[in-house]
Amino acid sequence: MTKPILITGTGVVSAIGCGKEQTLDALLNNRTGVGPLVYLKTEHKEFPVGEVKMSDYEMRKYLNINNDTITTRTALMGMIALDEALKEAKITSEMLPNVGFISGTTVGGMDMSEQFYLDYVNNDNHKEYIAVHDCGSCSEMTAKHFGKFAFITTLSTACSSAANAIILGANMIRRGEADIVVVGGSECITKFHLNGFNSLMILDTQWCRPFDATRAGLNLGEGAAYLVLESEESAKKRGVKAQAILSSYGNACDAFHQTASSPDGEGAFRAMKEALELADIQPDKIDYINAHGTGTPNNDLSESQAVKRLFGDNVPPMSSTKQFTGHTTSASGSIEAVFCILALQNGFLPVNLNWSQPMDDGIVPVHQAVKKELKHILCNAFGFGGNDSSLLISKDMRHETTRHETEGQESHVTGPEVSRPLFVLSAKQISVQQPLSEDWMTQPIEYQTPFNRSIDPSFKEYIPPIEARRMGKILKRAIATSKEAIKASGLESVDAIITGTGYGCIENTEFFLESLSKEGEQMLSPTYFMQSTHNTISSLVAIQTKNHGYNVTYAHKGISFDSALQDAVLQMRLGKINSALVGGHDELTPTFYQILKKGGMMGLDDEMCGESAVSVVLGSKSDNYLCKLVNFKMLHKPTMEQLKAVAADFKADHILTGISGNHKSDVAYLEECKELFSGAKLLKYKHLFGESFTSSGIGFYVAAQCLKAGRIPAHLFVNPQETIDNKPSNILIFNHSDGDNYSLTLLEA
Amino acid sequence: MDELIYTLKQQIIEALNLEDMKPEDIDENATLFGEGLGLDSIDALELIVMMEKNYGIKLQDPTQGKEIFKSVAVMADFIAKNRTK
Numbered sequence: 059m060t061k062p063i064l065i066t067g068t069g070v071v072s073a074i075g076c077g078k079e080q081t082l083d084a085l086l087n088n089r090t091g092v093g094p095l096v097y098l099k100t101e102h103k104e105f106p107v108g109e110v111k112m113s114d115y116e117m118r119k120y121l122n123i124n125n126d127t128i129t130t131r132t133a134l135m136g137m138i139a140l141d142e143a144l145k146e147a148k149i150t151s152e153m154l155p156n157v158g159f160i161s162g163t164t165v166g167g168m169d170m171s172e173q174f175y176l177d178y179v180n181n182d183n184h185k186e187y188i189a190v191h192d193c194g195s196c197s198e199m200t201a202k203h204f205g206k207f208a209f210i211t212t213l214s215t216a217c218s219s220a221a222n223a224i225i226l227g228a229n230m231i232r233r234g235e236a237d238i239v240v241v242g243g244s245e246c247i248t249k250f251h252l253n254g255f256n257s258l259m260i261l262d263t264q265w266c267r268p269f270d271a272t273r274a275g276l277n278l279g280e281g282a283a284y285l286v287l288e289s290e291e292s293a294k295k296r297g298v299k300a301q302a303i304l305s306s307y308g309n310a311c312d313a314f315h316q317t318a319s320s321p322d323g324e325g326a327f328r329a330m331k332e333a334l335e336l337a338d339i340q341p342d343k344i345d346y347i348n349a350h351g352t353g354t355p356n357n358d359l360s361e362s363q364a365v366k367r368l369f370g371d372n373v374p375p376m377s378s379t380k381q382f383t384g385h386t387t388s389a390s391g392s393i394e395a396v397f398c399i400l401a402l403q404n405g406f407l408p409v410n411l412n413w414s415q416p417m418d419d420g421i422v423p424v425h426q427a428v429k430k431e432l433k434h435i436l437c438n439a440f441g442f443g444g445n446d447s448s449l450l451i452s453k454d455m456r457h458e459t460t461r462h463e464t465e466g467q468e469s470h471v472t473g474p475e476v477s478r479p480l481f482v483l484s485a486k487q488i489s490v491q492q493p494l495s496e497d498w499m500t501q502p503i504e505y506q507t508p509f510n511r512s513i514d515p516s517f518k519e520y521i522p523p524i525e526a527r528r529m530g531k532i533l534k535r536a537i538a539t540s541k542e543a544i545k546a547s548g549l550e551s552v553d554a555i556i557t558g559t560g561y562g563c564i565e566n567t568e569f570f571l572e573s574l575s576k577e578g579e580q581m582l583s584p585t586y587f588m589q590s591t592h593n594t595i596s597s598l599v600a601i602q603t604k605n606h607g608y609n610v611t612y613a614h615k616g617i618s619f620d621s622a623l624q625d626a627v628l629q630m631r632l633g634k635i636n637s638a639l640v641g642g643h644d645e646l647t648p649t650f651y652q653i654l655k656k657g658g659m660m661g662l663d664d665e666m667c668g669e670s671a672v673s674v675v676l677g678s679k680s681d682n683y684l685c686k687l688v689n690f691k692m693l694h695k696p697t698m699e700q701l702k703a704v705a706a707d708f709k710a711d712h713i714l715t716g717i718s719g720n721h722k723s724d725v726a727y728l729e730e731c732k733e734l735f736s737g738a739k740l741l742k743y744k745h746l747f748g749e750s751f752t753s754s755g756i757g758f759y760v761a762a763q764c765l766k767a768g769r770i771p772a773h774l775f776v777n778p779q780e781t782i783d784n785k786p787s788n789i790l791i792f793n794h795s796d797g798d799n800y801s802l803t804l805l806e807a
Numbered sequence: 808m809d810e811l812i813y814t815l816k817q818q819i820i821e822a823l824n825l826e827d828m829k830p831e832d833i834d835e836n837a838t839l840f841g842e843g844l845g846l847d848s849i850d851a852l853e854l855i856v857m858m859e860k861n862y863g864i865k866l867q868d869p870t871q872g873k874e875i876f877k878s879v880a881v882m883a884d885f886i887a888k889n890r891t892k
Contacts, residue, residue, distance in 0.1 A: 257852065257856065258852060259852060259855070259868075259869040315847075315848075316849070317848075317849065318848065523826075523827060524844075524845050527823070527824040527825060527826060528824060528849070580859075581856045581859050581860050582856070583853065583856060584849055584852040584853060584856070585849060585853060588849065
């Protein structure tokens with residue numbers, strides 16, 4: 059059985075226009091949107107940029123949003139693109155409860171945080187913007203403008219975020235977990251990353267020249283684009299047409315350096331090769347490659363090498379479109395996917411503008427307008443840390459019957475299969491309890507203070523000092539727990555590294571914001587910037603463990619770890635991977651604790667806040683394991699009826715709750731548990747480990763270790779009278795975040 | 808010049824977070840990158856920031872760093888000739 063993924067709607071906004079009509083016109087007429095800076099307030103007027111030609115105020119007007127509503131520029135652009143995509147796919151707000159939304163961003167609400175940071179620290183002004191700093195809030199704000207989606211999550215893999223959102227959505231449809239998923243990304247230009255890229259000295263003061271001998275860096279851009287991915291049955295039922303087919307995709311990690319691509323383009327080569335193999339398509343069938351092509355000396359050389367390795371002397375026509383839009387960072391994967399769809403529909407090759415001299419060892423890009431019928435296009439998006447992805451987008455040729463013509467549109471992965479249990483092979487933590495140990499079972503450390511930092515082990519045996527000296531604590535904890543978890547799993551290596559983090563390396567982000575706010579836009583540290591991207595954690599773990607496999611990062615509030623877990627389970631059930639390292643990592647500094655408390659995000663009532671690093675290894679086969687993972691489900695703003703229907707599949711003797719000392723949320727938790735799981739014994743863990751954005755990872759760890767030990771310590775029971783029972787047979791981890799996002803994870807002994 | 812070399816070593820240790828090192832541990836004639844201290848391209852960028860902050864020297868092209876950051880002695884010589892503060 060084949061399951062083509064249809065693209066039934068697209069929407070886009072970038073420097074070359076608002077909507078597909080303007081975009082196509084600009085692409086056909088070689089009209090760039092890159093020019094002098096107008097909207098962003100920065101000292102760096104020397105850098106040309108690709109801004110969307112609307113102020114925030116004009117975007118609000120366009121979207122009919124009043125001035126009292128809290129928004130960020132990234133969310134506003136997202137709404138503009140999402141509106142066009144939903145309309146084209148004929149999706150109304152009534153249908154949204156059956157539609158998923160997966161967005162990619164790294165900047166999130168940084169445009170506001172960089173303006174108000176000193177207020178956040180010093181007074182109560184603008185504190186309403188604190189809650190929209192993170193990536194997940196941005197996706198939810200975008201989605202909320204249209205209605206209530208079935209589920210929402212956020213990918214944050216720097217410049218490949220949107221491409222990875224597309225991959226997740228496609229996998230969910232392949233597996234039959236959704237019929238329609240809207241995927242893509244959004245990112246506005248901020249002072250934060252303009253200065254960050256400047257500190258890395260990769261911005262060109264002239265119009266960028268990808269694949270040119272004289273190229274000297276990139277121009278930043280901004281924008282958003284979303285694609286509606288839909289199963290064939292659903293599109294047929296609704297009577298909507300496919301704009302194009304998402305034939306396949308690949309994701310691999312370069313595992314080379316945090317900010318540079320390897321000289322031989324290993325990650326890019328693997329991602330493109332995987333895309334061709336999944337579609338079972340020969341390289342000579344590719345009619346065009348939309349390159350990542352940023353215009354930095356390093357990227358263009360590395361990408362050229364990767365393409366030459368894969369295509370030999372027959373490199374297909376290839377161009378970068380970053381001269382049109384600037385580098386739209388997290389949104390580039392979906393914006394350029396829309397360009398590819400426009401190229402397929404209108405039969406033309408986008409021109410690699412501003413090119414004149416071939417570079418040494420580089421490809422020669424398309425530098426003159428070419429009209430040509432196109433069938434298969436590869437679209438590349440690569441991110442910092444070597445998070446490389448490639449999408450294969452094809453013309454809809456399902457009506458053409460010969461094998462030759464439909465080649466590339468058949469997936470070798472079949473539909474839903476019977477869910478078999480997956481094994482939790484190992485789980486390791488560093489937190490406010492004794493690190494890398496299960497001492498908390500017998501000798502828990504009790505805290506009276508509302509905010510506590512992790513107890514760190516010596517990191518020397520995990521990371522060579524020369525490499526450790528630039529790493530923030532969160533990175534060291536992630537590497538140490540990852541290495542310990544892989545060792546304890548008995549596996550030599552894992553097939554995938556999937557990480558969740560609510561706020562990423564917040565300490566380095568804080569340093570960078572502080573110097574930007576206090577010292578101004580000069581002489582900022584590249585180290586702080588490069589570590590501020592959320593995917594630094596996952597990519598450093600890949601570098602440290604030399605892992606080129608699937609690698610992504612989720613940054614969606616309290617369900618970041620849960621989202622990572624969902625992806626791992628999905629891919630294991632699709633048979634794409636046999637093992638995965640799933641991480642949940644968040645750190646907290648005294649300053650950010652105060653900021654988040656001020657924003658009402660944590661530390662309310664008697665809540666104890668901590669830091670947590672958890673790494674678990676899942677495997678599909680094992681004779682030595684902690685426990686089995688038998689079921690997993692995520693829900694967005696479910697009704698009680700929906701929760702009840704789902705809870706029926708998650709029957710358990712013990713429920714591990716996330717009660718944390720936040721009175722309002724605890725009451726809701728306990729009432730829901732009573733209604734959903736009557737008779738089950740309730741457990742808690744946050745009184746020992748504290749609240750953090752990825753504490754559900756700690757919950758997973760605690761449940762897995764209890765099942766392995768065959769006992770639940772008395773101090774975990776919500777009701778102390780219930781502690782007689784031993785030898786638990788199963789534990790359900792019931793997590794919810796802000797009352798909006800729920801996850802249920804059923805573990806069995 | 809000796810004083811500048813010593814100060815420079817302290818500033819390099821601070822800028823590059825070489826926690827376990829003392830100025831005496833750095834041979835001013837040894838190469839900083841590759842085999843010497845094992846520094847990389849991000850360290851070079853941090854050194855560019857450090858030179859601008861402390862000596863008012865602005866490098867426009869990161870590849871210039873290759874020559875200047877050969878060793879502490881070469882760096883000190885460059886700073887002595889080009890410093891604006």
